[in-house]
Amino acid sequence: MINFLSNLDGPVELGLLYALMALGVYITFRILDFPDLTVDGSFTTGGAIAAVLITNGVNPWVSTLAAFGGGMLAGVCTGLLHTKGKINGLLSGIIMMIALYSINMRILGKPLISLSGEETLFSSIDAIWVMAVIVIAGKLLLDAFFRTDLGLSLRATGDNHRMIRSFGVNTDVTKILGLSLSNGLVALSGAVVAQHSSFADISSGIGMIVIGLASVIIGEAVLGNGSIFRTTLAVVLGSIIYRIVVAVAYEIDWLETSDLKLITAIIVIIALVVPTIRRSMKQRSMARKRSAELLTGNQGKGGAA
Amino acid sequence: MLKMNHVSKLFNPGTVDEKIALMGVNLHLKPGDFVTVIGSNGAGKSTLMNIISGVMKPDAGEVSIDGSSIGHLPEHRRSRWIGRVFQDPMAGTAPNMTIEENLAMAYRRGSSRGFQIGVTSSKRKLFKEELQRLGIGLENRLRAKVGMLSGGERQALSLLMATFTKPQILLLDEHTAALDPARAELITKLTNEIVSDLNLTTLMVTHNMEQAIRLGNRLIMMDKGRIILDVNEERKKDLTVEQLLGEFENISGHKLSDDRIMLG
Numbered sequence: 137m138i139n140f141l142s143n144l145d146g147p148v149e150l151g152l153l154y155a156l157m158a159l160g161v162y163i164t165f166r167i168l169d170f171p172d173l174t175v176d177g178s179f180t181t182g183g184a185i186a187a188v189l190i191t192n193g194v195n196p197w198v199s200t201l202a203a204f205g206g207g208m209l210a211g212v213c214t215g216l217l218h219t220k221g222k223i224n225g226l227l228s229g230i231i232m233m234i235a236l237y238s239i240n241m242r243i244l245g246k247p248l249i250s251l252s253g254e255e256t257l258f259s260s261i262d263a264i265w266v267m268a269v270i271v272i273a274g275k276l277l278l279d280a281f282f283r284t285d286l287g288l289s290l291r292a293t294g295d296n297h298r299m300i301r302s303f304g305v306n307t308d309v310t311k312i313l314g315l316s317l318s319n320g321l322v323a324l325s326g327a328v329v330a331q332h333s334s335f336a337d338i339s340s341g342i343g344m345i346v347i348g349l350a351s352v353i354i355g356e357a358v359l360g361n362g363s364i365f366r367t368t369l370a371v372v373l374g375s376i377i378y379r380i381v382v383a384v385a386y387e388i389d390w391l392e393t394s395d396l397k398l399i400t401a402i403i404v405i406i407a408l409v410v411p412t413i414r415r416s417m418k419q420r421s422m423a424r425k426r427s428a429e430l431l432t433g434n435q436g437k438g439g440a441a
Numbered sequence: 442m443l444k445m446n447h448v449s450k451l452f453n454p455g456t457v458d459e460k461i462a463l464m465g466v467n468l469h470l471k472p473g474d475f476v477t478v479i480g481s482n483g484a485g486k487s488t489l490m491n492i493i494s495g496v497m498k499p500d501a502g503e504v505s506i507d508g509s510s511i512g513h514l515p516e517h518r519r520s521r522w523i524g525r526v527f528q529d530p531m532a533g534t535a536p537n538m539t540i541e542e543n544l545a546m547a548y549r550r551g552s553s554r555g556f557q558i559g560v561t562s563s564k565r566k567l568f569k570e571e572l573q574r575l576g577i578g579l580e581n582r583l584r585a586k587v588g589m590l591s592g593g594e595r596q597a598l599s600l601l602m603a604t605f606t607k608p609q610i611l612l613l614d615e616h617t618a619a620l621d622p623a624r625a626e627l628i629t630k631l632t633n634e635i636v637s638d639l640n641l642t643t644l645m646v647t648h649n650m651e652q653a654i655r656l657g658n659r660l661i662m663m664d665k666g667r668i669i670l671d672v673n674e675e676r677k678k679d680l681t682v683e684q685l686l687g688e689f690e691n692i693s694g695h696k697l698s699d700d701r702i703m704l705g
Contacts, residue, residue, distance in 0.1 A: 281556075283558055283560070284554075284557060284558060285549050285558075288545060288554075289554050295536060295537045296531075296534065296535045299533055299534060300535070301516050302523075302524075302525050302603075303546055303549070303551075303602075304517050304520035304521060304549070304552075305546075306517045307517070
């Protein structure tokens with residue numbers, strides 16, 4: 137354990153690499169209220185685009201940006217399937233995820249591309265610092281965006297689409313925009329993860345959506361979900377905490393590496409179920425308390441105007 | 442201002458469940474008209490609202506505002522001219538966003554939305570002034586989430602959001618029906634003040650007969666998809682609830698039935 141604590145920068149670094157993906161999942165899952173499974177495909181797309189460009193001698197920053205663009209394009213496709221094709225949201229994501237598998241294979245040309253010896257974002261500067269700058273900049277830009285008129289209408293699309301339409305917003309457009317921004321961030325994460333691990337692999341995106349959800353939910357459990365500023369911070373923190381939990385799990389002898397996905401699923405289940413149970417318990421005890429009060433004639437205060 | 446000519450709408454056409462929602466409705470509103478709409482369950486009042494706002498497309502007929510036809514425009518393109526308050530207090534506001542953010546979205550009604558900051562200090566000042574008009578202290582809670590407000594407060598905010606950009610047409614769809622009597626009365630009072638201050642052309646559906654008579658300068662009664670009675674300002678002044686109910690039975694041949702109807 138002591139050995140582990142002195143080695144925290146490993147999980148922190150990984151947490152930052154995947155934080156971009158978690159921010160993307162946060163946009164669809166929490167802001168748009170749209171569980172988007174495209175993520176599993178677009179994460180790989182990001183890694184594939186960056187790896188192919190880098191191995192062809194393109195500047196790593198340009199390659200990473202191109203990955204962001206590729207992810208956005210995938211998001212636009214999911215958005216079009218859902219809004220114009222009127223396909224159920226969950227299904228639109230699944231369809232794109234499957235379609236992207238073939239597309240990713242075409243981009244990569246083979247199941248795995250090695251980046252060892254190539255010039256990457258992390259060749260000259262320590263990954264943890266590069267990532268800290270990218271993640272903080274991404275988080276702050278996202279916060280600023282969600283305060284603009286366009287950002288507000290995107291948030292309202294998830295919060296009350298009927299209301300925002302009555303004020304003149306085409307919610308099809310805001311949904312497509314949100315999905316493309318989200319998958320852009322996911323692909324960006326895929327690109328930096330590929331450069332960090334020195335390879336891009338066709339299966340790297342499997343289960344990514346659940347890891348993203350785990351990060352969002354853990355972050356919200358720790359920091360709460362108040363303002364946008366606080367929630368995006370919570371998501372980044374959640375991503376780091378998730379990696380620490382995983383690192384702890386690796387310390388346990390009888391666990392296999394392949395158990396990781398099960399552990400992630402269990403974290404998500406706990407994080408989803410516990411707040412619901414707690415809320416209903418709180419409500420029940422409140423109701424009991426209030427009825428007791430009302431019975432004894434101590435009416436207290438009702439609601440205000 | 443608003444013109445509807447021969448507007449018809451059927452639900453489930455050609456099936457056993459076929460239902461006439463609107464049948465050949467003609468309605469012309471002059472600028473500044475405040476028309477109250479009453480009618481029994483399924484009379485077509487909500488369909489009328491939905492067709493004007495563009496939630497539904499008419500099967501036949503013309504809808505125009507200020508002389509230009511809007512029948513082909515989707516809801517979000519019409520909102521430039523049309524403000525709307527729904528019956529459900531949850532429907533008109535975004536609960537997880539703050540009061541000032543909600544107002545900022547309403548402020549941009551019908552105009553393009555880009556990367557300008559939504560809530561600026563000058564807009565915040567304007568929002569405060571507008572909220573003061575409601576007189577329920579919301580001006581001191583600009584950064585509170587709307588989900589924390591009571592139904593009455595949310596409906597007052599919805600009313601403000603629908604009106605403060607002065608839309609050409611204001612649609613009120615039983616907007617006091619879900620509130621308790623005291624809060625309903627507050628919203629009714631605010632509605633009257635705002636509509637007359639801004640001289641808004643208004644169409645208000647209500648199930649409260651007394652309110653329908655007291656408010657506005659014209660009253661229309663609907664039954665089975667048609668407008669069966671149109672009462673002008675002069676006649677409306679001396680109208681009583683009993684007369685109105687009698688009139689309805691005379692014309693329609695059945696009693697006015699609405700499980701939520703309120704006589705006084």
